[in-house]
Amino acid sequence: MSVYLDHAATTPVRPEILQSYVEHLQVIGNPSSVHGAGQKARRSLEDARDKLALAVGCHRSEVIFTSGGTESDNLAIRGLFLSRTQNNPECNIIITAGTEHHAGLDQVEHLDANENAEAIWAVLDDRGVLDLDWLEQFLNENASRVALISIMWVNNETGLIHPMKEISALAAQHGIPVHTDAVAAFGHVPLSFKESGVTTMALSGHKIGAPVGIGALIVARDAKMAVTSHGGGQERGLRSGTLSAPLATIFADAAELAVAELDEFTARLEPFKNKIVAAIKETAPDAIFSRGNAPGFVGIIHFTFPGCNGDSLLFLLDSAGVAVSTGSACRAGVTEASHVLMAMGRTQEQARGSLRISLGYSTTMADVDAFIEAFPAAYQGALKAGLPTK
């Protein structure tokens, strides 16, 4: 028996779009070549661009295909920052949150440490919710110095949804660009690039049923971005490198499916989530649901368990055939105390005892029941093993 409840890490490739992918793999031609074969490949790529633009709610010219979320975040944050500071070195503040994914967080920290940027950490409450009053006031007082704002749409660990529309509206009053990492949001919560008002948005294919290795950066037509990836000048000159028509195709197909099925997907997952949350609270009454009562993506269930180590919980559940995650970033398999929870004001010890159960399109009630059956013994075992620092 093997139950997969780590869809936020990666979700299985959707079988119904695999056939088309394999067929596209057999098409010869570089989309940038001039001959007929190249034109055929280009046609597939541009079909994919149309399809993805429709799913995301943007113009086709705003879709920049990349290798995935991390590359998209790096291109956007760096590109926007360099463009903003180019003629105005004083305009060097990047507003971001301590709960961001490392893909965005580390680029900001790099710019702060090495390239004249000043990172300002948004004020969050213990659910990770950003204080919009603080943001408004900070912008009113420092707008001329703010280069960009980078806030993720859905937090990949806790599932918390940030109010991107409100954030963009505040930024727009001062003409400040906003980047959002929407990797955990796209296909999971209602999302429209155009309506959100953000400047750039990072997407990834493998969180919605496409393979690893394809993603996109949505860049508003009027965005001013410095070029940080040099080469053949593909994708509006922002992301050089030969494009994969088959990967773009399967990404667009997955996006189309996910968006079309979003209402049904949400309605189907809601009772799963409620059942898991209730079962966890029954077994571990002092467990804390990380995002509290704040709005969140139904597919991410994240708890901290006082007195337990996430490693132990993960090991015992894995031994019982249930794949879940501690939610936090790994470095060669070492689970670090979640920086997300730390940024939400938890202690290192609290942050160690975390567990993320994430659901996807293929999750069934049988998976949920298998987790609920395995959980009590795993919890008791992890409590017994205690924290490593004890």
Place this chain on the structure above:
Amino acid sequence: MKVLAAMSGGVDSAVAAARAVEAGHEVVGVHLALSRNSGTLRTGSRGCCTIEDSMDAQRAANVLGIPYYVWDFSEKFKTDVVDDFIAEYQSGRTPNPCMRCNERIKFAALLEKALALGFDAVCTGHYASLLTDQAGNLELHRSNEMAKDQSYVLGVLTEDQLKHSMFPLGAAASKNDIRKEADRRGLSVANKPDSYDICFIPEGDTQDWLSEKVGKAPGKIVDRQGNVLGDHSGTHEFTVGQRKGLSIGKPAADGRPRYVLEISPKTKTVVVGPQAALAISELQGSKYTWCGKSPSQTSDWAEVLVQVRAHGDAVPAKFAIVDDQMVIRLDEPLLGVAPGQTAVIYAGTRVLGQTTIDKTTSALPVNAE
């Protein structure tokens, strides 16, 4: 049995895990993360703690077809091994961090966690033999491979710990055979170099590393009669038995070289003297343990062999427990023994027990110089 194989990423622990799998146990590989800031690639002769080592361990576990996890013991390792190492040097003692790691991490924190999570034993790639006597008691013996024997660093294990330990390399013919076996089993670490250095000290330069941690604390270098011979910038820069780098201008009256005999951080004093005064006739320690069943009587002097460092020879001695101290009288005086080192006592090849040395007695009285 359900066995947790501690896998460092080296060839020994990989083969040990392979043998445990072959013996029919249900084996899970676990790599211990001992540093929060591990480097990317292995350098020099350090054999663990980088991401490359962790990947090597994972690769070996994959080849063996066993589950693999990395468990974080970095905080405990820092307080119980690294900080202890610094504190011992600061108190003028010569610690053995590998021993502390076995005592407090591998066969304590890791073993406890393993037992709590449903394992029966922890398996490591140490070269030592775990045997059972006729009465069914566990005994730890030297490895058949004397050149690699690691029974000394396992001397800190107690009977309870031995019950949950497994050393599948015990009967190994030679390290070379282990490498051949690893190669035959398709383990890519077959030719990975041996590790010698202390894993948490980069570049293998203990004195530099310590100076950075401890800072300077200048004091005097004196002879056994109390005459001041020179200055030093910190007692941690010295180890008992050291001859080089003393920077004493004046030669000794007899013209012979002088050695560090004693280190007293409290008075910031380093005592030097003739080589003959380094010869130790008696050791004692208040913290002692028995490796296996404790001896039925310990008040009478018993003939044993004693080993005071990982790669040293075992020498004949007599031991007894006197006023709750393990006292070891050496048959012949022994050079280079310092407080902080561990004395492991053997009956033939069997490890009887150990003590951390608190006090040494020189074979050469001060007035005989």
